[in-house]
Amino acid sequence: MKFVDEAFIDIAAGDGGNGCVSFRHEKYKEFGGPNGGDGGRGGHVFALADANLNTLVDFRYSRRHEAQRGEHGMGSDMFGAMGEDIVLKMPVGTIITDVETGEVLYELLEPGQQIMIAKGGDGGFGNMRFKSAINRAPRQKTPGWPGDKKNLKLELKVLADVGLLGMPNAGKSTFITAVSNARPRIADYPFTTLHPNLGVVRVGPEQSFVVADLPGLIEGASEGAGLGHLFLRHLQRTRLLLHIIDAAPFDTGVDPVTQAKAIVGELKKYDEGLHKKPRWLVLNKLDMVPLEERAALVKDFVKRLRYKGPVFEISALTREGCEKLIRAIYEHVHGVQIAEQAPAPIVDPRFV
16 A cells, blocks of 8 residues: 655755965065965755655654855865765655756665765865966955755655554544544544545654554455455555454444454455464553443453454543554564564575
């Protein structure tokens, strides 16, 4: 499942420092001559493809990026110091476009790829550069050149890291609204979600993941019943499945355990690999269960379902338990990313 994550940024490379007009003033040297140094180069702006990032969410919180300008030249043949470069870390696959012209400028295609996206201005010349046989005491200097300034659009086609499973009205849309920037339609009737919604969950600086809310599954989805079968194939690229259960259904005749088993059965029928994918159980709407009854309800549910994996108790409406859950999700997704990037072990063919 792909969607386009985008952000707009303003970047400015550093201006070059000005050249200096200066003459030697040393004792016993009657004709010291010019000694004004050049200005320093302004800092460049680089884009670095970082395999540990998978969204552009951080650039929505930090839009303006400026490199340091170069220092001015000084006397005694001293050149100005160069401005410090800045490096902007972006996910692999980011497309960088000029907002004003619409031209695609750069693409970050490989992990570790580094591209200069704004060049710092060159430093100006000091008067020592203008000395000649006929101009022994030049008073000319040049100002530093301005650095590049650009308005850029960043685009990234993102794959969802986490997929949400659950029956219609289980609270998936409310959950993705509570933890991410997605704003799907929410209503108190089943099948409100008619198409996938994807949101970026920001855990911290340069820490985020993408979650996908799929239309609710029903029994028989693997054979084409309902809407969810259209999107089951998208879950094959996710790193984790969250099975969201309505722990307090309005209809007392509905058994959440039976519904949960039906969802698991549909996954197994559709794809055995999808069924074996890491899947966490999330009991939602616990704000509607009295506090003294929650522990017994959760224990009974897990026992009847015969589930042995991680269990999280939340209320998407009040955000109770959501922070703990998204932190655990990020640690899992980040761990999988590191494992995927690890080099394959070298096997000596003599011992195979």
